[in-house]
Amino acid sequence: MPRDNKEIFTNSKKSTQLRQFMFGVIPIIFIELFIVGIGIFLLMPKGWPLYLAIAALLSVYFYAVGSLRSMLQSAHVLTEGELLLRLGSRFKGRIPLPLVAGVERASPVSFPKPDIAGITVVRDGDLLYCLSRASDVIRITLTKQIMVKAPTVGSRSKQGLVREILINVDDPERFIEKLTPITGSKQQPDPGVPRNNIAPGVGEERMLVDPAVKTGAPEANGTPNLELKNLTRYYGDYPAVQDLSLQVFPGEIFGFLGANGAGKTTTIKMITGLLRPTAGTVLALGEDLWKPGTAVRRRIGYVPDTPLIYERLTAREHLTMAGCLYNLPQDRIRKRAEELLAILNLQDWADQMIATYSLGMQRKVSLALALLTDPEIIIVDELTNAFDAPTLADIKEILIGLKNEGKTVFLSTHVMDVAEKLCDRVSIIHRGRLIASGKVEELCRAAEVDGGLEPLFLRLTGSQTKARG
Numbered sequence: 001m002p003r004d005n006k007e008i009f010t011n012s013k014k015s016t017q018l019r020q021f022m023f024g025v026i027p028i029i030f031i032e033l034f035i036v037g038i039g040i041f042l043l044m045p046k047g048w049p050l051y052l053a054i055a056a057l058l059s060v061y062f063y064a065v066g067s068l069r070s071m072l073q074s075a076h077v078l079t080e081g082e083l084l085l086r087l088g089s090r091f092k093g094r095i096p097l098p099l100v101a102g103v104e105r106a107s108p109v110s111f112p113k114p115d116i117a118g119i120t121v122v123r124d125g126d127l128l129y130c131l132s133r134a135s136d137v138i139r140i141t142l143t144k145q146i147m148v149k150a151p152t153v154g155s156r157s158k159q160g161l162v163r164e165i166l167i168n169v170d171d172p173e174r175f176i177e178k179l180t181p182i183t184g185s186k187q188q189p190d191p192g193v194p195r196n197n198i199a200p201g202v203g204e205e206r207m208l209v210d211p212a213v214k215t216g217a218p219e220a221n222g223t224p225n226l227e228l229k230n231l232t233r234y235y236g237d238y239p240a241v242q243d244l245s246l247q248v249f250p251g252e253i254f255g256f257l258g259a260n261g262a263g264k265t266t267t268i269k270m271i272t273g274l275l276r277p278t279a280g281t282v283l284a285l286g287e288d289l290w291k292p293g294t295a296v297r298r299r300i301g302y303v304p305d306t307p308l309i310y311e312r313l314t315a316r317e318h319l320t321m322a323g324c325l326y327n328l329p330q331d332r333i334r335k336r337a338e339e340l341l342a343i344l345n346l347q348d349w350a351d352q353m354i355a356t357y358s359l360g361m362q363r364k365v366s367l368a369l370a371l372l373t374d375p376e377i378i379i380v381d382e383l384t385n386a387f388d389a390p391t392l393a394d395i396k397e398i399l400i401g402l403k404n405e406g407k408t409v410f411l412s413t414h415v416m417d418v419a420e421k422l423c424d425r426v427s428i429i430h431r432g433r434l435i436a437s438g439k440v441e442e443l444c445r446a447a448e449v450d451g452g453l454e455p456l457f458l459r460l461t462g463s464q465t466k467a468r469g
């Protein structure tokens with residue numbers, strides 16, 4: 001693009017909400033100023049002070065209408081080196097083109113509540129919504145986070161870092177066409193960005209082929225309930241999870257192993273819809289989990305490593321509240337709550353406040369909440385956290401029951417013994433990369449390791465256990 005050349009991409013606000021707002025506000029301003037004008041006309045002596053006052057009133061009117069009009073229309077400008085974003089008087093931002101990793105159409109079904117004028121300028125994590133309508137939306141993905149001035153969801157902080165930006169343009173095709181040659185093959189984060197502390201090739205050298213797939217194990221013949229494709233997540237420049245691909249099938253307990261800081265929780269948050277991947281796809285029951293408005297998230301049960309429950313509710317109240325949030329019928333909630341309280345041996349405590357529970361009991365409540373809707377996929381982060389041996393045995397039995405019902409259980413742990421006894425297949429993640437995946441005995445054979453999962457794990461992950469040095 002020649003130096004002086006600019007491409008202008010308008011964003012005219014077409015939504016009826018804003019138009020109605022404008023058509024309501026402009027006459028009100030006009031009427032108010034008109035009344036003030038009549039007052040001035042009647043009270044002020046004739047002559048130049050009167051004309052001056054009327055001129056001032058008209059200026060105020062035109063300034064107010066002009067400011068409101070700027071909310072109706074805004075234009076993003078593509079210059080030789082930058083993309084200047086503007087949404088009326090609400091947002092201005094400058095993106096250096098080398099930071100643009102990709103542009104694509106997006107179709108958000110829901111986004112944070114717009115303001116009275118129908119405009120959404122708000123950060124949600126590292127995603128910036130800069131929208132005036134739900135149509136003609138473009139997602140701009142950056143190679144690294146940039147600072148923007150926009151409030152964040154649920155906080156008053158005025159600026160923060162974002163890595164993805166959603167904007168409207170009237171002509172999305174032209175916008176993508178102009179930006180694509182610039183982003184080129186940079187769809188993944190810029191390789192020039194310092195990425196990690198990993199010795200080159202460590203992951204690749206130690207990668208073992210997934211024998212379940214290679215040998216055509218029975219589960220590999222079905223359709224996976226859960227499939228991760230090149231899943232990647234950066235925190236700033238730090239790659240917590242990189243290019244992770246795996247499949248988990250119905251009727252399978254899958255162990256996700258890694259040392260502290262390896263990337264297990266980050267991966268699980270991306271699978272459960274809590275943390276947006278930087279790149280890659282999560283397919284749950286064949287559907288893209290990150291597709292806006294997808295209902296598939298309801299079919300995933302999640303047990304976090306730390307229970308996210310209210311101390312001042314009882315277990316029964318918790319289950320009832322969660323059932324209502326899921327819009328389940330009352331009798332089904334009651335029946336399912338009784339069932340789960342019995343399975344988890346919590347009946348005697350069902351009407352006590354959670355504040356009086358041990359951590360193990362709180363995790364049981366978490367498990368009950370995850371199973372309330374009878375989901376097909378159950379994700380458990382750090383299975384062994386807080387359970388004593390008898391409780392762990394009960395929990396294992398419940399998970400095996402779920403597997404026998406044809407459900408998929410995906411559990412992270414760093415306790416090798418539990419994984420070896422309970423899981424049909426395991427994956428090992430090390431410094432954000434998958435380094436092995438398959439049945440324990442086949443992985444041991446492939447790596448020529450005796451003694452089971454623990455020596456295998458230590459051999460593959462080496463002596464360093466912490467991901468970030």
Ligand SMILES: Nc1ncnc2c1ncn2[C@@H]1O[C@H](COP(=O)(O)OP(=O)(O)OP(=O)(O)O)[C@@H](O)[C@H]1O
Pocket residue numbers: 235238240258259260261262263264265266267414467468
């Ligand atoms: N919000 C965050 N911001 C920056 N870095 C983070 C953030 N969350 C996690 N990390 C880093 O990402 C890496 C992976 O963390 P993660 O919590 O996914 O590991 P983990 O395998 O679950 O560890 P643990 O078993 O100790 O819970 C770690 O180096 C961690 O320090």
